[in-house]
Amino acid sequence: xxxxxxxxxxxxxxxxxxxxxxxxxxxxxxxxxxxxxxxxxxxxxxxxxxxxxxxxxxxxxxxxxxxxxxxxxxxxxxxxxxxxxxxxxxxxxxxxxxxxxxxxxxxxxxxxxxxxxxxxxxxxxxxxxxxxxxxxxxxxxxxxxxxxxxxxxxxxxxxxxxxxxxxxxxxxxxxxxxxxxxxxxxxxxxxxxxxxxxxxxxxxxxxxxxxxxxxxxxxxxxxxxxxxxxxxxxxxxxxxxxxxxxxxxxxxxxxxxxxxxxxxxxxxxxxx
Ligand SMILES: Nc1ncnc2c1ncn2[C@@H]1O[C@H](COP(=O)(O)OP(=O)(O)OP(=O)(O)O)[C@@H](O)[C@H]1O
Numbered sequence: 001x002x003x004x005x006x007x008x009x010x011x012x013x014x015x016x017x018x019x020x021x022x023x024x025x026x027x028x029x030x031x032x033x034x035x036x037x038x039x040x041x042x043x044x045x046x047x048x049x050x051x052x053x054x055x056x057x058x059x060x061x062x063x064x065x066x067x068x069x070x071x072x073x074x075x076x077x078x079x080x081x082x083x084x085x086x087x088x089x090x091x092x093x094x095x096x097x098x099x100x101x102x103x104x105x106x107x108x109x110x111x112x113x114x115x116x117x118x119x120x121x122x123x124x125x126x127x128x129x130x131x132x133x134x135x136x137x138x139x140x141x142x143x144x145x146x147x148x149x150x151x152x153x154x155x156x157x158x159x160x161x162x163x164x165x166x167x168x169x170x171x172x173x174x175x176x177x178x179x180x181x182x183x184x185x186x187x188x189x190x191x192x193x194x195x196x197x198x199x200x201x202x203x204x205x206x207x208x209x210x211x212x213x214x215x216x217x218x219x220x221x222x223x224x225x226x227x228x229x230x231x232x233x234x235x236x237x238x239x240x241x242x243x244x245x246x247x248x249x250x251x252x253x254x255x256x257x258x259x260x261x262x263x264x265x266x267x268x269x270x271x272x
Pocket of ligand 1: 021024025026044045046047048049050051052053224
């Protein structure tokens with residue numbers, strides 16, 4: 001499969017990040033740059049530190065050492081165009097970090113229950129994030145809810161139903177709609193297809209691939225599933241015991257792994 005050439009501006013820089021809970025437990029010495037429109041997969045077996053790294057990158061947990069630098073594009077004015085401001089995620093303060101998550105970033109949890117409000121309607125789940133950005137018009141919010149339900153292949157006639165009446169796969173699609181409705185510049189995904197039936201996973205993956213391409217999303221994706229990584233990610237980082245052991249273009253890593261650990265990971269998928 002042909003991958004796009006990625007010579008785009010940097011969106012996020014991870015600089016020498018370490019967050020350890022014990023020896024080799026967590027993540028250490030992580031350095032990379034995510035470019036605009038790029039999908040970066042973080043892969044590795046259970047306990048390799050993927051989720052720890054994602055929490056640090058997404059502003060949920062400060063690193064012991066290192067910096068996360070986000071290149072935010074502010075729309076100064078129609079005439080002046082946009083200006084880029086580089087923000088040190090853990091130096092800007094809690095309020096600004098939360099505002100970033102709300103306004104420019106999105107987070108898709110493995111378990112949709114962690115990303116949805118189960119007690120309010122599907123439409124409210126989607127509209128709520130828009131309201132947080134200042135949209136108030138009921139008709140527009142409802143129209144956006146219906147539109148996004150359709151985009152994630154949910155029946156828009158169920159807009160008033162509570163997500164707890166949806167299946168796991170439907171809840172995950174609703175969580176994705178809720179996340180993407182605000183057109184985030186950067187989306188973090190933690191095992192977005194984990195815990196679902198294989199057939200449900202396949203459809204969801206297909207949908208995610210279409211949406212990331214259509215919207216030109218920048219994504220950091222954590223998965224232990226190399227098939228998911230193959231389908232969605234342009235580039236991969238392979239983690240083992242908290243460290244990155246190999247990084248590069250997805251096809252190169254999966255078709256010609258260099259590190260013995262990556263070779264083992266790839267062969268364990270290929271060998272029944
Ligand atoms: N809050 C925490 N307190 C103590 N130890 C932790 C904490 N979070 C993670 N760890 C430890 O850090 C290591 C890495 O865990 P992490 O969840 O980042 O790995 P992972 O690759 O995401 O695994 P999985 O795929 O199973 O989620 C593990 O040994 C884990 O026990």
